[in-house]
Amino acid sequence: MKIVLATxxxxxxxxxxxxxxxxLRKKGHEVLLVGPPERIQWAKELGFPYQGLGCDVTEFLNSIDNPISISSAVKFVNYVRNEIHTQFEMLPxxxxxxxxxxxxxxxxxxxxxxxxxxxxxxYVAFTPQLFPSSFHPFPAIKTQTLPGWCNRLTWQLAALGDRLNTERxxxxxxxxxxxxxxxxLWRHVLGQNPIAACDFQIAEIPPDVIQRPIHTGYMHLHMPKPDYPELEDFLISGSPPIYAGFGSMPPRDQARHVPLLVNAARQFEKRIIIPEFSTKSIDIPYSKxxxxxxxxxxxxxxxRMAVIIHHGGAGTTATATRSGRPQVIVPHILDQYYHGHKIFTSGLGAKPVWRSRISPKTLTKALNFCFSNPDIQMRAKAVARSIQTDQSMEKTIQIIEQTASEQV
Incomplete structure (x- = not known):
């Protein structure tokens, strides 16, 4: 079958x-992936057909100084409108x-x-928060402990905003x-029985979701283990270190947090691993x-980490949970706040530390919670063992094959 995946x-x-x-390709299907143009080289490395569509998303995200602001909201709305124009022009x-x-x-x-x-x-969703519900707010809302009526109101207001803008x-x-x-618009985009490609161990689908999603599990891209002697030498030279990386957060913002992260790790006499691009805007002296x-x-x-500090993106949260290590989530935008809350309430990590509130005190407190709580460590390992990645992918593929064979 001919299948197009678009994101x-x-x-x-x-x-x-x-x-x-x-x-899908392993099953013999002809598949084309359509997505942001900056991923074309990645597709070539994987040897996969890929069509660039729209603007450079990474460049757009890096241009945002404060994601929770009126100016950023306006930029995001304009970005979405431009993407919609491009999608309607090219996708047919x-x-x-x-x-x-x-x-x-x-x-x-x-x-x-x-x-x-x-x-x-x-439609495929990577987090349950994309489904309107009284059990969680619209993704733009940071607070995850609102009463049900208030959560529902955030979705109603979002639908009203859509009606006046993107839906029009x-x-x-x-x-x-x-x-x-x-x-x-959003109900139509989700469609009936959308695929919830996320792990129920992190978050279940709320019972009041009307789209009746099919919960399959997260789809991990298995990559070969690179030859990295310097990393291997570092790992075997001491106890498991802390990892700290913030994904889609602009590099300049990540760089500002490097001294704080290093000092917090040293409070527990722990080593730390940080993505290399975080050093581009800051001078960090060499240290073992x-x-x-x-x-x-x-x-x-x-x-191989002791604790994983990350931004709370759906993919990073799924991979960290699968690793069986406690997590400290530092959310800064959209569903990251939801994932931070779910990891904490599921007993898989510390209470999330919002980026706007990160400090030596709050980060040290979160790390101490992970290191001093054996129940968290045991539960993280138990949950990791319960995640069946191959079954999740197989179930998702079966649903797609069944859909493709049906008549419109």
């Missing part, structure tokens, strides 16, 4: 779609003649285009395609207890 977002939005694409030709199109993340137009072209469609734009294109206007790591697969690194 728009950061590396965390693209990586699981690469995993799915490779899994890309997906013409395929058996199935699968969307994820900010792919707002695909459900409408497939409807117009009579092509089967499915999508309906203009739907009119050109001669299909009926939408009254709820700090290792600045080049690009290296988390699935091979995380199991």
């Amino acid at each position: 728009s977002g950061s590396r965390g939005d693209v990586q699981p779609m690469f995993a799915l694409a490779l899994g 030709d890309i997906i013409k003649g395929v058996d199935l199109a699968v969307g994820s993340s900010l792919m707002f137009s695909l459900s409408s285009i497939t409807e117009a072209l009579h092509i089967q469609y499915r 734009l999508v309906n203009q294109y739907r009119n050109q395609l001669k299909i009926a206007p939408l009254s709820n 207890d700090v290792f600045f790591i080049r690009n290296y697969p988390h699935e091979h690194l995380f199991p």
Whole structure:
């Protein structure tokens, strides 16, 4: 079968779609992945057909100084509108003649285009927070302990904002395609029975979600273990270190936190591993207890850590949970706050430390919680053993194959 997978977002939005694409190709399907243009080289390295679409997402994210601000919200809305324009202009030709199109993340137009072209469609979500519910707020809301009525209100307000902005734009294109206007854009994007490609050990699907998602589990991209002698020497020269990396957070912001992270690790007489690009904006003297790591697969690194400090993206959270190590999440945008809350309430890590509140005191307190709590360490290992990655991928592929074989 001919299948197009389309996504728009950061590396965390693209990586699981690469995993799915490779899994489908192994089953004999003809698959094209469509996503941000800066991932074209990565696709070439994997030897996979890839079509760049839209703007450079990494460049856009790095241009945002404060993600929780009115100016950033305006920039994000403009970014989404530009993506919608590009999607409606390019996707019809890309997906013409395929058996199935699968969307994820900010792919707002695909459900409408497939409807117009009579092509089967499915949406994949990497976190339960994408499904409107009274059990969690709209992703733009940081606080995760609101009462149910308040959570529901945040979704209603988000739907109203959509109606006045992105939904109106999508309906203009739907009119050109001669299909009926939408009254709820996000509900249409999710569709019926969307795939929840996330681990239930981290978060269950709330019972009031009307889309009836199928919970399959996170789709990990298995990468070969690189030859990295310097890293291996560092790891075997002492006890397991702390890892600290913040994914989609702009490099200049990550660099500001390096001294704090190093000093916090030293409070516990622990060594620390930090992504190498974090040093570009700051002068860190050489030290035997700090290792600045080049690009290296988390699935091979995380199991050898003592504690994992990260930003709380869906992919990093899934990989950290699978590693069986306690986590400290430092969220700074969108669903990262949700994941931080879920990791804490699931007994897999410390209470999240918001980026706006990170300090020597708050970080030390979170690390102390992980190091001094044997129940957290034991539970992290037990949960990791319960995650069946191969079964998650197989179940997702079966659902997609079944969808592709159905008549529109």
